[in-house]
Amino acid sequence: xxxxxxxxxxxxxxxxxxxxxxxxxxxxxxxxxxxxxxxxxxxxxxxxxxxxx
Amino acid sequence: xxxxxxxxxxxxxxxxxxxxxxxxxxxxxxxxxxxxxxxxxxxxxxxxxxxxxxxxxxxxxxxxxxxxxxxxxxxxxxxxxxxxxxxxxxxxxxxxxxxxxxxxxxxxxxxxxxxxxxxxxxxxxxxxxxxxxxxxxxxxxxxxxxxxxxxxxxx
Numbered sequence: 423x424x425x426x427x428x429x430x431x432x433x434x435x436x437x438x439x440x441x442x443x444x445x446x447x448x449x450x451x452x453x454x455x456x457x458x459x460x461x462x463x464x465x466x467x468x469x470x471x472x473x474x475x
Numbered sequence: 476x477x478x479x480x481x482x483x484x485x486x487x488x489x490x491x492x493x494x495x496x497x498x499x500x501x502x503x504x505x506x507x508x509x510x511x512x513x514x515x516x517x518x519x520x521x522x523x524x525x526x527x528x529x530x531x532x533x534x535x536x537x538x539x540x541x542x543x544x545x546x547x548x549x550x551x552x553x554x555x556x557x558x559x560x561x562x563x564x565x566x567x568x569x570x571x572x573x574x575x576x577x578x579x580x581x582x583x584x585x586x587x588x589x590x591x592x593x594x595x596x597x598x599x600x601x602x603x604x605x606x607x608x609x610x611x612x613x614x615x616x617x618x619x620x621x622x623x624x625x626x627x628x629x630x
Binding site (some may be wrong): 431443444446447450452459463464465 | 572
């Protein structure tokens with residue numbers, strides 16, 4: 423039998439994800455997507471302002 | 476003088492030194508245990524489990540020859556059949572975190588998600604160490620208490 427991940431919603435932005443990017447546990451109570459996790463931990467670069475600075 | 480072309484974030488992600496007020500605050504890379512057991516894909520789980528537990532660990536990081544993280548064995552994976560090869564037993568492509576991430580953020584996430592340990596890697600995936608929840612939580616608490624006292628008890 424093939425196991426399929428059950429889609430869940432990111433607790434921060436509500437986008438549909440296969441699993442929590444932090445703990446990778448299917449039953450995570452507070453799943454978070456890759457982008458929100460990157461921003462929460464400061465691992466992602468935010469887009470620069472168009473006017474610079 | 477030279478420009479580091481990959482940028483400040485990549486410099487910090489490689490665990491290289493930094494200056495300034497924030498450089499004094501503990502980060503994930505400062506507390507990641509570098510003595511975490513490691514293994515290769517083609518090893519036997521029973522051998523790796525004995526080695527990890529013999530060293531007092533309940534986790535092992537799977538690396539290639541260049542120390543790039545391929546997988547992770549936490550207590551659940553270490554419990555599987557001892558005859559499995561590591562590549563069959565491991566949790567492949569685990570989420571990894573950069574050394575510059577604030578220890579308070581990591582501690583909060585690890586407690587909220589009930590996660591015992593998290594691999595810390597450079598931006599090109601090479602292992603820095605394994606951050607344990609108890610180390611992260613203790614450092615975050617000490618930092619909070621130090622800052623609370625330096626503010627005269629005001630938060």
